[in-house]
Amino acid sequence: MSDPKAAFARALARLRGRLPDVSDEALARRASVVVLPSGRRVAVNARRLGEWVGGQSVPRDFDVVLAVALASGGVPELAELRELWRAAHRDRRATPKSGRVVVGRPPSDAAALRDRADLADAIDTALREPDLRQVLLHRAGHADEAVEELRAVLAEMSAVQGDNHPRTREAADLPAGWHTT
Numbered sequence: 221m222s223d224p225k226a227a228f229a230r231a232l233a234r235l236r237g238r239l240p241d242v243s244d245e246a247l248a249r250r251a252s253v254v255v256l257p258s259g260r261r262v263a264v265n266a267r268r269l270g271e272w273v274g275g276q277s278v279p280r281d282f283d284v285v286l287a288v289a290l291a292s293g294g295v296p297e298l299a300e301l302r303e304l305w306r307a308a309h310r311d312r313r314a315t316p317k318s319g320r321v322v323v324g325r326p327p328s329d330a331a332a333l334r335d336r337a338d339l340a341d342a343i344d345t346a347l348r349e350p351d352l353r354q355v356l357l358h359r360a361g362h363a364d365e366a367v368e369e370l371r372a373v374l375a376e377m378s379a380v381q382g383d384n385h386p387r388t389r390e391a392a393d394l395p396a397g398w399h400t401t
Contacts, residue, residue, distance in 0.1 A: 224307035229275030231304050232285070235292045236273045244269050250291035251284070262287050278308045 239247060244266040251264040262283045269288065271277045279285055282305050289295040374392055381387065 224311040225278055226275050228304040228308035231301055233273050235289055235295060238292050247291060251287040254287045254290045256283055256286055264288060
């Protein structure tokens with residue numbers, strides 16, 4: 221087997237594919253309440269589940285794999301799945317980390333699996349500026365809408381709290397420092 225991590229991810233993806241209409245979050249919740257044969261329960265995180273299925277990482281403990289398998293309806297080849305996990309786990313420790321940062325929504329969203337190198341580079345560049353306080357992401361081509369939404373929020377804040385409230389003044393200063401790309 222040339223890539224144990226990929227082989228394990230494919231096996232886990234087949235299990236995950238049994239419940240295509242169930243979100244990663246719902247499957248993680250189901251797996252977290254499964255009582256394992258040992259009598260214990262394990263916590264399964266939806267983001268991590270998406271990373272495992274996508275081949276981005278390997279669980280440290282087989283118990284979480286077993287919980288996901290049981291929550292997905294069981295697995296007839298449990299010994300084979302355990303061997304795939306062991307090989308991937310050994311390979312995981314031997315593989316250096318890439319250092320790549322992925323920007324996006326949790327992996328349960330298919331859009332988060334897209335490569336966003338340009339976006340990541342733009343954010344990294346912006347964060348290097350010493351006077352930058354925060355980065356606001358919005359839908360592509362809709363910067364004007366984001367500014368209009370902020371103005372509407374400011375108007376509401378002004379009506380409720382008054383123009384001299386510290387939060388209102390802080391929010392009013394935000395657009396002046398915005399840079400759109």
